[in-house]
Amino acid sequence: MTHASPSAHPSPAGHRALLLAGGLVALSLLTGCGGADGTTSGRPQPGTAAPPAQAPRQPGAGTSAADPAASGPPSDASASTSPEAAPGTRCHTWELRASVGRNNPGAGQRNFPVVLTNASSRVCTLYGHPGAAFLDAAGEQLGPDPRRVPDSPVTVRLAPGESAWAGLSYASPEISGARTAAPAALLVTPPDERDPLTVRWTGEEVPVSGGESEVSVTVFQPGTGA
Template identity: 55%
Template sequence: MVYTPRSARHGALLVGTVAVLGLLTACGNGTDGHGSPPASVSGTAGPAQEDSKSPASDTASASAGAPSSSAPGTTVSAGGATSATTTPAASSRCHTSELRASVGRNDPGAGQENFPVVLTNRSARTCTLHGYPGAAFVDASGSQLGPDPTREPGSPVTVTLKPGKSAWAGLTFSNPGISGAKTATPAALLVTPPDEHDSLKAAWSGGEVPVSGSSSAVRLTVLGPGTAP
């Protein structure tokens, strides 16, 4: 038996421990036997900021991109009550076949002739009107007299009409006797409800109207609830 000094045995033990630690380190750092780095999987990563967005910010972004037609408006019932609402759905709109048109009494003032153009719901359902009607003076043969009326600036509201209820728009022009415009006497006023293509005929008994000249403009206001101012 060969005696090994204590210092030599201690040195051999230390060398063995270092070797074992080295082997464990090589296994834990993810390298293979040739020292190559870990493999990567190809793909597309989304932007980091998308992960940090809250549901509230997503909703705000969607609202900012929403069409303007969905912005809130005002609803006015025939009784005068108002409430905030979005633009009415097409299915709730009053169609030409559900309405009756008429022209109210003249309310002249300051050299102006002012007539209410009235649309009345003659159907059995509640429907809505929003914006400006169309209008045109015609003679007995149906030929148009003068240009289409222009629109007075205004804020359109949604008027809800129960059966039998009405909405009106103001039709205004300068008195031809004062303005000197060329005139004609219509037989009727054709009225087209908002967003409709077919017209209604309302008898005209308001006398001469301007049809040409520098002061021949006829103007229409937005629809409001009721039958007159």
């Protein structure tokens, strides 16, 4: 009887079987290998991705202006307030009319209500300070941007035809001694908007430079400020 030599080569079929078995062993070693923290190496773990970034709320647009306008809003009690605005309900410039109420002087101050009225057919909201700027007849700004009076704004809900107002104040020029100029118009920008509403200014001259020339604006609240 003839014995096979130990150095004899396996058959091609046997060689393929050995290769397949070796590959299965290597695969089982790779998939079972864990990281130092107990996670499987090479696999992303749930919960490790950064949460989606949330867009910061824009502050009330007190540095821009708003859309064109006239005025004449209804009663103060009609509008309502709530702590936060519902998403997507902000009043846009083109939905509003702007006006300026009568001066209500006091303690050496000139105080005017700046009124925005909802001229659209939907309910919308205002939240924060208006933008404001006095313009001369050539359309150039008179004086610096008004200062925003620090306050805690509330969301003012405006049904069609309802109004909200913000106070615009400055020291009486005859008392402060500030240099004055006669504006042709006041630009008013609703919060978070960029396009201005233009209101013809029919009042007196306003301070534009010098001591106590600062103009200030307050946050919006329901009504006309009358």
